[in-house]
Amino acid sequence: MTPEAQAPQRPIRVLVAEDQSAVRAGLVLILRSAPDIEVVGEAADGEQAVQRARELRPDLVLMDVQMPRLDGVSATRQVVDERLADVLVLTTFDLDEYVFGALRAGASGFLLKNTEAQDLLDAVRTVARGDGLISPAVTRRLIAEFAAKSAPSASAPDPAVLDALTRREREVLGSLGGGLSNAEIAKRLDMAEATVKTHVSRLLAKLGLRSRVQAAVLARELDV
Numbered sequence: 001m002t003p004e005a006q007a008p009q010r011p012i013r014v015l016v017a018e019d020q021s022a023v024r025a026g027l028v029l030i031l032r033s034a035p036d037i038e039v040v041g042e043a044a045d046g047e048q049a050v051q052r053a054r055e056l057r058p059d060l061v062l063m064d065v066q067m068p069r070l071d072g073v074s075a076t077r078q079v080v081d082e083r084l085a086d087v088l089v090l091t092t093f094d095l096d097e098y099v100f101g102a103l104r105a106g107a108s109g110f111l112l113k114n115t116e117a118q119d120l121l122d123a124v125r126t127v128a129r130g131d132g133l134i135s136p137a138v139t140r141r142l143i144a145e146f147a148a149k150s151a152p153s154a155s156a157p158d159p160a161v162l163d164a165l166t167r168r169e170r171e172v173l174g175s176l177g178g179g180l181s182n183a184e185i186a187k188r189l190d191m192a193e194a195t196v197k198t199h200v201s202r203l204l205a206k207l208g209l210r211s212r213v214q215a216a217v218l219a220r221e222l223d224v
Contacts, residue, residue, distance in 0.1 A: 012128040014062055015041045015043065015085065017061055059128055061076075077105035108211050173219045200212060
């Protein structure tokens with residue numbers, strides 16, 4: 001093997017959780033058309049999704065929010081809390097409490113159910129490489145709507161939570177609030193993409209957040 005030769009990259013392992021069999025079959029068909037994506041399992045309800053995630057340890061769970069036995073929001077929370085996989089939520093984008101609940105539960109991204117096949121594949125790749133914000137058209141509107149629909153009686157985040165962050169981490173947090181990907185943040189702040197990933201991981205840990213999307217909401221609420 002020459003020094004330039006590299007081992008082939010491992011495919012992205014995906015678990016598809018969708019209660020409608022026809023929709024699930026269509027999603028699986030699309031995902032299996034990509035050589036860099038491997039469908040390792042399927043689930044027809046939320047309980048099965050959590051159990052299969054525990055068994056298979058996929059890189060990503062494609063999760064419908066409205067499912068029997070255990071809804072997608074509760075399933076997302078369990079998968080994220082147990083650090084089993086990232087979760088990409090499928091939604092009709094009615095911006096209802098299911099979607100907001102999934103955001104609070106730590107979903108890494110949101111995708112429209114009627115999305116085009118290529119957009120689905122791109123979204124899976126985006127989340128798998130650590131960019132939790134899927135599409136500006138979806139995510140920025142979601143963040144804005146989430147902030148707008150927050151209950152007036154709910155306590156606003158304390159700006160003091162940012163005191164634990166370094167200057168660079170604050171800059172990265174502000175970029176997340178703008179819906180930027182790791183590559184876009186790297187270009188904006190003139191740093192390596194790997195360094196951006198490190199800053200994101202650290203600021204999430206310091207702020208006690210589950211996902212980049214939660215960080216983006218916090219950044220918007222605090223006007224970072």
